């Protein structure tokens with residue numbers, strides 16, 4: 001196939017074999033968020049480029065290297081969203097729903113776009129579920145976000161495979177003082193820093209802490225620590241968060257080098273990491289951004305949020321064999337009909353059954369080959385039971401009811417009794 005008729009590198013189809021696991025994951029998260037009182041918001045996928053520059057920061061990997069930016073027909077510069085927070089903040093401001101200190105607990109789901117080097121767990125179109133909370137400034141809400149994810153890992157069977165890393169970046173004032181000390185220290189060791197870090201030292205010095213370069217890491221071992229520069233308020237906030245995590249029994253490690261790739265964070269930052277996915281180890285990441293709303297033209301509004309990468313979590317469920325068994329079966333009952341009159345009766349019968357059993361997964365296969373080939377399809381579908389409706393059954397107003405998974409003989413069931421019979425033998429979720 002010519003290249004221009006193929007999918008774009010790093011942008012994947014999610015095939016029918018994979019969607020049950022995606023839907024399981026997404027519905028598990030959605031139910032949990034409902035339970036905690038979070039409401040869904042849906043933003044457009046495209047925004048003005050300026051929005052991301054202003055919120056994420058000009059000197060970040062995302063804005064410098066990763067955005068899909070283009071001019072539309074009016075000449076406006078637009079960008080496919082690389083993350084959700086910027087658009088969510090824009091939306092709440094535009095609709096005034098955080099005004100007057102109104103608390104908003106919001107979540108969203110959808111594709112994000114970043115021009116990165118595609119590899120396992122890293123794609124150019126990927127999917128996130130994200131949360132943003134506005135107008136709550138205490139550590140209790142930071143804790144709630146983490147507690148919810150901890151519950152999610154529990155439900156998914158992933159608790160043993162993830163680790164929580166925490167740090168506090170302080171207020172912008174204390175971060176400013178720390179930045180100065182860091183720049184002073186690193187400038188004295190400039191020749192030992194890798195090229196990227198030398199550049200970052202000028203443009204975004206905190207990001208040097210993020211380096212993967214071993215020599216630079218060695219230099220950083222003696223660098224000033226953010227913790228020593230925290231203001232009292234940030235320190236108390238961080239202690240409050242830790243106390244809450246301790247109270248629930250959530251283990252964590254403090255990672256003083258955790259700075260996160262976006263400029264807008266303050267105070268709490270956290271990441272859930274795993275060693276099960278190779279280099280792409282962060283499955284969920286977030287933090288507090290008390291200055292962002294104001295920076296984007298709103299009234300001072302505290303905010304905190306996180307985003308998790310759906311691909312990485314789905315990969316983890318597969319790698320750790322945590323895919324629920326029931327996902328293998330997408331069909332409960334498979335109805336095979338033979339002959340024109342029987343096919344009509346089968347259609348009417350299946351609709352009657354659906355009226356009574358709205359959760360039943362009933363697949364009807366009419367006019368699709370011989371008895372043998374239909375039966376094979378029924379078996380392959382994973383269905384628990386096959387229903388057979390041919391001329392004989394039509395004459396008697398019954399269906400043949402055949403267990404496909406080895407439980408018992410075929411029997412005849414009257415049409416009128418079919419729904420009741422199915423209700424007793426198919427467990428409905």
Ligand code: ATP
Nearest residue numbers: 116121122123126261282283284285307308309312
């Ligand atoms: P990384 O350090 O892996 O590049 P990030 O800090 O850029 O991650 P965030 O912007 O915090 O990532 O996004 C939140 C989550 O979204 C990440 O923890 C990850 O699970 C997921 N994610 C980010 N970028 C990608 C990508 N290109 N492909 C797949 N998932 C991604």
Ligand code: MG
Nearest residue numbers: 061114116261
């Ligand atoms: Mg990244």
